[in-house]
Amino acid sequence: MIKAILFRKLAVVGISAVIGISSLAAGHVPKAEAATASTGSKVIKLGDNYLGVKYKLGAASGISTAFDCSSFTQYVFKKVGITLPRTSSAQSKKGTYVARKNLKVGDLVFFSTPSSGKKVGHAAIYAGNNKVLHTYGTGGVKFTSLSNSYWNSHYVTARRVL
Template sequence: MRKKNWIRKVVAIATALVLAGSVVPFSAPVSAKADTSQAPSTKGASFGAKVIATGDKYLGTPYKWGAKVGDTDTFDCSSFTKYVYGKNGVELPRGARKQGEEGKKVTRANLQKGDLVFFKLKRTNGKIGHVGIYAGDGKVLHTWGRGGVRYDKMTNAWLDWGFLYGTRVTPK
């Protein structure tokens, strides 16, 4: 019985440490132009594909909380999205919460490939604590913890529970 409790404590601490690295520091925002269209457009679809293609180049890149913007040796969630979108003509602010203020909000049902997706964490009191890129087919391209940049299904327990909304931004 004691061994079982010890294992539970180790798993709980490890989970807390992984999730603790998901919130990033903030800096002043730089505006991005919102895509105000509701219906999918060819421009939006091709932009989303370009964003995903750019992000794919960094699959497996290690996660590091507070990673330096522009450094491609490591990423945290918002430095990854900032870098990938920047390579596609959209300047995003640093920090997941600040990025959540950019673009036009979209619901889960209306997500398109390339939309930013925002998630709460247990310790963020319902506020944004993580950002990724919607990759289509119910998947998110993001980085956190072990494994670094990767795809996860949005039905993954913590992503499903924590989903807040998406935003759509396009180049100016």
């Protein structure tokens, strides 16, 4: 019996460390935070299936043979039941604001582009470890570091829709 109780306590500590919960005062993982972390990971795993799929500006919604940044985020989030608008600018107004230092896996991250000026012109999904999953240019869908000089200097905002 003591071993079973000890095992359960250790399991809670392990799960909490994995999903980043710092307080164990209640002795359990809050369901909302666990569900968000789980859904965020699911979004990244789904998006990972499309690595290398070509980039095409203005790609149609609902197809997976080519994406632009916002059709990619829209497509992947739809797979987990979240409906997003078609453009990165419109997506940047959904959900709740998230400070860069508080990003969680599955958050939407937005950047400016040469054609958008200082406004949102590109969407990506935060993948953890200072990386985003997105599509642009010749490489198509890929992971990129937020420390990359271009993306770091063009960061605009982030939103949580999960």
